[in-house]
Amino acid sequence: MTVVNGYEQSDNEKKLDILNLPALEDEAKKIIPTGGYGYIFGGSEDDWTLRQNTKAFEHAQIVPKALSDIESPDLSTNVFGLDLKTPVMMAPTAAQGLAHAKGEADTARGVAAVGGLMAQSTYSSTSIADTAAAGNGAPQFFQLYMSKDWSFNESLLDEAKKAGVKAIILTVDATVDGYREQDIINNFQFPIPMANLTKFSEGDGKGKGIGEIYASAAQKIGPDDVRRIAEYTDLPVIVKGIQSPEDALRAIGAGAAGIYVSNHGGRQLNGGPASFDVLESIAKAVNHQVPIIFDSGVRRGSHVFKALAAGADLVAFGRPVIYGLALGGAEGVQSVFEHIDHELEIIMQLAGTKTIEDVKHAPLLHINYAD
Known part of the structure; x- marks a missing residue:
C-alpha cells in the first residue's frame, strides 16, 4: 500500500481470477478508501440512471444461430483507421490514482497488452505524456474537458498531439457536475493531484471537491467548439455525451469525426435514458457517416455484443477496469479485458458470428419484460 496525503493507494500487481465483472x-x-470508492462507484442523485444503464440490455435479446459452420471467432476490428485486437476499449475515466498508485500508467499498460484502445482523461492522475509512454506505442485517445480558459485547452491539446494521441474526445455532457450524493456523504475531496492541472492556473486538483473542479470547466459548449478543436489539432474530434439523434447530427454537421453515445455512466443527468435504449435510434440517424463509440453500463460480453449489433463500432467501459486496476494493477486491467473478450467470444460463437462485422449485422429481438 502507498500512502499519499493520508490516502492509501493500492500497489497490487497480479493477474486476477475473474468469475464475472460485477463481482469485482x-x-x-474492500481495498479502495471510502471516499475514493464512492467517487468511482457513485452516480447522480439516487443512481436511477446508473442502474438502468445495465438493466436496459435486457430490452434486447440475441438470436442464437445454429448450423453456422464457424469456429474461433475473430475479435479484431479496424476503427478510425486503427487495427485493434478487440472492439472493447477503455473509457476516459478520471483520477485513477484513487484506485492504484500507478493510476493511468498501469491502465495503459494493461490495455496495450490486449491490443486495445486507451482513452485518457483531462482529470487523470498521470500526465498525458506519461500515460502515452506507458502504452509503449499502443493507440490512445485524449479526452478534453474544455476549460473557460482557451490557453489552457491549447496547452492540453498541444501536449496530447506531442504524445501522439490519435484523436480528441470532447466531452459535452458535463458542463456542470451531476448531483453526486456519495461525494456529499463522504465529504470527498481529491487527495491526489491531477497531473494535467498541476502546471496551470486551475491548480492541481488536490483538496478540491468535484464541484470546484468543474467550476473552471466551460459551461457553454456549442458546434463552433467542435470545429475549433478540429482545426487547431488537425486530429479527429469525437463528441462524447450524445443521447439523441438530433445531437448526433448536430455534432457531425460541426465536423465531428465520431459520435460517442454515453450518459457518463449515470453520473450526470439522473432520470435520463439508459444509453443502450437510445443507441439504435442514434445509429440509424448517423447511418455510418462516422464511427460510433458506446459506453454506460457495460458489464458482460453479451452487453458488448448487443451494443455492436445495435450500431456501435467500439464499446467502452470504465468502472470494471478501475476495479481490476485496484485489485491487480496493469495485470488486473489485462485480466478484465481478457475476461470480457472471452465472454464475447462465447456469445459470438453461439450467435453464429465469426467477425465483429458479422456481429454488427446480427439481429436483435426487442421484448420488454415487466419489472
Missing part, C-alpha cells in the same frame, strides 16, 4: 465491485470496495 465488492472486492475493490
Whole structure:
C-alpha cells in the first residue's frame, strides 16, 4: 500500500481470477478508501440512471444461430483507421490514482497488452505524456474537458498531439457536475493531484471537491467548439455525451469525426435514458457517416455484443477496469479485458458470428419484460 496525503493507494500487481465483472465491485470496495470508492462507484442523485444503464440490455435479446459452420471467432476490428485486437476499449475515466498508485500508467499498460484502445482523461492522475509512454506505442485517445480558459485547452491539446494521441474526445455532457450524493456523504475531496492541472492556473486538483473542479470547466459548449478543436489539432474530434439523434447530427454537421453515445455512466443527468435504449435510434440517424463509440453500463460480453449489433463500432467501459486496476494493477486491467473478450467470444460463437462485422449485422429481438 502507498500512502499519499493520508490516502492509501493500492500497489497490487497480479493477474486476477475473474468469475464475472460485477463481482469485482465488492472486492475493490474492500481495498479502495471510502471516499475514493464512492467517487468511482457513485452516480447522480439516487443512481436511477446508473442502474438502468445495465438493466436496459435486457430490452434486447440475441438470436442464437445454429448450423453456422464457424469456429474461433475473430475479435479484431479496424476503427478510425486503427487495427485493434478487440472492439472493447477503455473509457476516459478520471483520477485513477484513487484506485492504484500507478493510476493511468498501469491502465495503459494493461490495455496495450490486449491490443486495445486507451482513452485518457483531462482529470487523470498521470500526465498525458506519461500515460502515452506507458502504452509503449499502443493507440490512445485524449479526452478534453474544455476549460473557460482557451490557453489552457491549447496547452492540453498541444501536449496530447506531442504524445501522439490519435484523436480528441470532447466531452459535452458535463458542463456542470451531476448531483453526486456519495461525494456529499463522504465529504470527498481529491487527495491526489491531477497531473494535467498541476502546471496551470486551475491548480492541481488536490483538496478540491468535484464541484470546484468543474467550476473552471466551460459551461457553454456549442458546434463552433467542435470545429475549433478540429482545426487547431488537425486530429479527429469525437463528441462524447450524445443521447439523441438530433445531437448526433448536430455534432457531425460541426465536423465531428465520431459520435460517442454515453450518459457518463449515470453520473450526470439522473432520470435520463439508459444509453443502450437510445443507441439504435442514434445509429440509424448517423447511418455510418462516422464511427460510433458506446459506453454506460457495460458489464458482460453479451452487453458488448448487443451494443455492436445495435450500431456501435467500439464499446467502452470504465468502472470494471478501475476495479481490476485496484485489485491487480496493469495485470488486473489485462485480466478484465481478457475476461470480457472471452465472454464475447462465447456469445459470438453461439450467435453464429465469426467477425465483429458479422456481429454488427446480427439481429436483435426487442421484448420488454415487466419489472
